[in-house]
Amino acid sequence: MPKLPDPFSTKPTKEQIQTTREILDAIFKEPQVKYGLREFSDIKIDEVLNISEKESGRFYIRCLKRDKDIFIFDKKTNKRKPEEIIRQLWLYKLITQYGYPVNQIKVEENVYFGREIKIKDADIVIYHKDKVSPFIVIETKKPDEKKGLAQVKSYASSMGALIAVWTNGQASQVLYRLHPSREYEYLTDIPKNGESVEDLKKKKLVLADLKRDYDLTERLKILQELVFASTGESMFNEVFKLIYAKIHDEIEARDRKDNELRFRVYFDDQQTKDEVSILFEEAKEKYEGVFEKQDKIKLSASLLKACISKLQDIAILNKNTRIADEAFEFLLPDVAKAQKGQYFTPRYVIKAAVKILNPKPTEYIIDPACGSGGFLIEAMRWVWDNYLQNEPESKKIEYAQRYIYGLDFEEMMHKISRALMTIAGDGSSNIFRLNTLDTKSWFEETEEKLDARKKLKKLLFEFQDYKRDKENQEAFRYFNFDILLTNPPFAGEIHDPVLIREYELTKNKKGGYPDKVERDLLFIERELQFIKPGGRMVTVLPQGKLNNPNTEYIRKWLIDKARILGVIGLHTNTFKLPAPAKGTSTKTSLLFLQRWNDNPELGPLNPFKADYPIFMAVSKKPGKNNSGEYIYKKDADGQFIKDDGNLIVDTDLDEIAEAFVKFAKEQKFSFWK
Template sequence: MNLNELFKNTDYEGTIFSDQDKAALETRIFTKAVKNIEVPYVKCIIREKDIKLTPEEAVRQLYTQMLISKYGYPKDRIQFETHIHFGREVKRADITIMDKDRPMVPYIIVELKKPKLSDGKEQLKSYCNATGAPIGVWTNGEQISCYNRKDPNFFEAISDIPKASQKLSDIINEKYTYEDLKRIDKISTQKRSLRALIKEMEDEVLASAGVDSFEEIFKLIFTKLYDELICANDSTAYLQFRNNGNTDYELKEKIQSLFDEAKKKWEGIFTDESKILLSPSHLAVCVSTLQDIKLFNNNLDVVDDAFEYLMSKAQKGEKGQYFTPRYVIDMCVKMMNPTSKDKIIDTACGSSGFTVHSIFKVWKDIRREKGLEEGEGFTAAERIPEETNFVRDNVFAIDFDEKTVRVARTLNLIAGDGQTNVLHLNTLDYSRWVEITKQEDWIDTYNEGFKKLKKLQPKGVSDFSRFSFDLVMANPPFAGDIKENTIISRYELGKNTAGKWHKKVSRDILFIERNLSFLKPGGRMAIVLPQGRFNNASDKAIRDFIAERCRILAVVGLHGNVFKPHTGTKTSVLFVQKWDDVLCPRKDDYPIFFATMQKPSKDNSGDKIYVKNPETGENLLDSHGHLIVDHDLYNHDGMTQDGIAEAFAEFAKREGLSFFQ
């Protein structure tokens, strides 16, 4: 009997168990009639008797099979339902592996849960403390966490448990190369997310550490990216961002040294004086938690997901500015079709997804033209000069939030091989740029990029009111009105129909006008806007303003769940091209591409929905072993159907749009 058939509400695909172990269990399943109902049973692999097969029991039988086949533990060292004494109270451990030399002493205690459950880790630790067992394992069959109990109330994550032929020190002291990391990466092997691991760290460590969670986790991710970069380019190098048998103080010295090297490689993110503020013991737990995650991957989702979580906890949500899901960004990039000749900017960049994914797209084009393998986007591999030149000279981003800018600079620096033009400025309040850009601290970090930005002003313009970009893509903040007259008075859309200045204007309205001022004639824009801007009668003047200056290319309605759990605001993406005698000759009557996203991509709670194989029901994985979000915006590497972006490309070619010729 098939496990998926047996437990209708439990997905046994994508588990930590091998197909052989699952098949072996399925051959042992039989049914018994209990009160005229056929109930599944199995002959227990350890107790040698018939046991009712619940979801939790299935996980126990599968994990035990793995202990025997993969780890080599003999059956006589494995116990079920071992009594754990807490004074007069007695509890039972699901699985206990006894010490080889002391058969009555627990060596490894395993706490099991049925799939989807995530509780029980504190219970496991209490069992280890009560018995003195040095190793604890928690698993629900889909995820697994292994711990080394160093002393009461201090558990350190370890990458695996020792095999029967190994010692615990063999696991703790094992050295890993980048190839080893790719093999054990928890994201692809266990479908763990960096976001979930950070939540664990916050619950178990950071809540009592007395530090800024964002800053300390940012430092660790920054340091780990540097470590991966070094080892990815040297197959003989061992990863340093690991807790391999060091004392806590030795580990802190090693990680601080690595952090200092990373700061030199990628300047302008942290000050020279920045130190890791976590205590040695707290740092040891965090390093152990992160060490088996591979951060470099093609689509940035791993790192971005974590930063979105951290930023939303900090302040992003208050300003109505949310990280744009990567699949929405990729749709915009495919529809705007950036080239190596385009000057590109994101005026409200967040983590800079629009620019980074534009870089990835253009890099593939460059490599294809030169007859090279396309390669990966977010990769540790070195870049050819044409690729780095494009990032250095053509790609810009601005955001008014300092923390966000540092995240964006990190991702751009790494993706762009140390080159970035991400600037900390208020896009809308450009009259104050002169005074801000004269501040010494600002100049040290941002001046190189700003000098290049100034050169993109049209001739005769020096007040930063207009620029000559080919492409603007942005998801500006919706929440919060602009009330400062000094800002509003610089915008046509700051006036009412009587020509008087409004006392307050929504941010996104001013961003429409400001973004268009960044474009040269024939330049194009993709901007995420609240759905009301397209429907409300009161916003007709805004629509007229856009239509007077641009050809409206497309409007794509996004599903209401796309920005959940942060907001349920219904949004659409507007695509336009500025009128130009050559690139976009003015017309009074022309077709517009309209499309509406049919697949929600997320459930009502904001959790992503993933593509399943229609034949097996298993989650479909991309070439990196990552789950594929179920949307209809574009074809995901030939693994899903063509979507809105492909339909627009056909429309653009039929219409002879300049950027698709």
């Protein structure tokens, strides 16, 4: 066999890189798909592939094994072969990262089933050093392909290979079985050249090994298909237990020798379940109030092992909390979200709102419908980055535990917010499962609600009038928070006549009360009850509440209670989600308010004005396309711009926030002087 040219010894020219870049974007349709090839996140894809135009409008890639040009794209017909790109990138990894010699690798290898030759060949086969016995079979698919696992299993079985790999570039599954009579088990990776499966299993897993650029949602989709489709167990509940156990393990590993992790697949299935179950028990004890004492991991040892194999190599304690947001958005049942109008607020919307309100390190913050805790996390980080940047970690944690509060009635949302606040920096101490609108329900004699009342009582507003103050102490209606940030649930109606009569905005023109009211109407009034005189807030509202003629009474009520600082109209794509998830295209706005106050002893001065300017803006770059997929910023060369390894969403909300801050300073707002 003639010696193959070394494809790694020469660097491509700028023109070659540009050609490769353009053709890859065309092959994968959306540039974001190319970025989504997380299996190759550590590879400069544009530089390692050799793509050239051999015929007019027809492009070929140089195969790293066959040393010949393989067709991949035709501009005229739009015919393309993304799976060939995936194959070449895997060949590059196998040779440069796993150390397999080219002469131990074959592509398009015939698969025999008895006397029959399989028409479709195995994409990549790695042989043992004898170059006769197959060791690993790899089936490469295009990025949006989800099928093919059974196919590669059959190939491996027929060829006698120990390991079968299915990959679409975004995620991969590695299966291993020593003998055809055994069940396949999942591995986190394939062995390197000269390494056995046993060597791979015995390796220590340490914090430095964990990936930080990954698609957790894609991994959960695989688990949904392979594990939870046939178990009958709640995917949300079981995965959430594992995530909590993993969070605990990552925190504890910081103080262990070599930062070793215990959340991993062990040689024995039962040992894996025992170790992870112990971690879960420790996490329950450390982070009380999320799980019941009797809660256990319900998955069988073999299914649990499959789950661990998909989670063990990633860092859940990750600065990019959008990863966790999207994963929980996937886990939550669509029906439950749609019925309650609960949709995760995109991080870039939250960051703009937090920047505008400029929280300070001695200000108490609350989100009375905290959902995933996004507003609280970003407010906490704003204070850390702008006011406590030189303080030790202990001071930052102390701030989070003292000043950050969140309420949510829904059990799953409460668990999510506590988990994400823990991930972000242990600000989960004051996240309570309470019905924000109905404080009567806060007085049930449960341990959880006793703790909530004890902590929230310290922040009740103190009235000078004894009778009114006593009523407030008993009703928990008016609070003394400095800042409120929230996206309350839009959908649903309130039918409780007693609850309806507790709110001013529910009265009709004749002074009577209707039989039912929309939930978000009560939230508008309740939100202002949480903040002190001079306190400020932002809320997400359907635009109809601000624009419709029949809601004029709401606007008049708001103007009487607070200064309207500004309104930012959000794009209809803002809350859309990619299929099959169901987001919403409801037109929404960010409404910023500051309660009137002429007494400096009660809070920041904001004396009543009948006439004043209001900041108004409309977002025209929503950061998402019509399908709900994120749009990312690119530089002049068409390359994605990253911040600390994470892509930046292409939105104009940060610019709008900057304009708001300039306006606030000109108007001498108390929080931007």
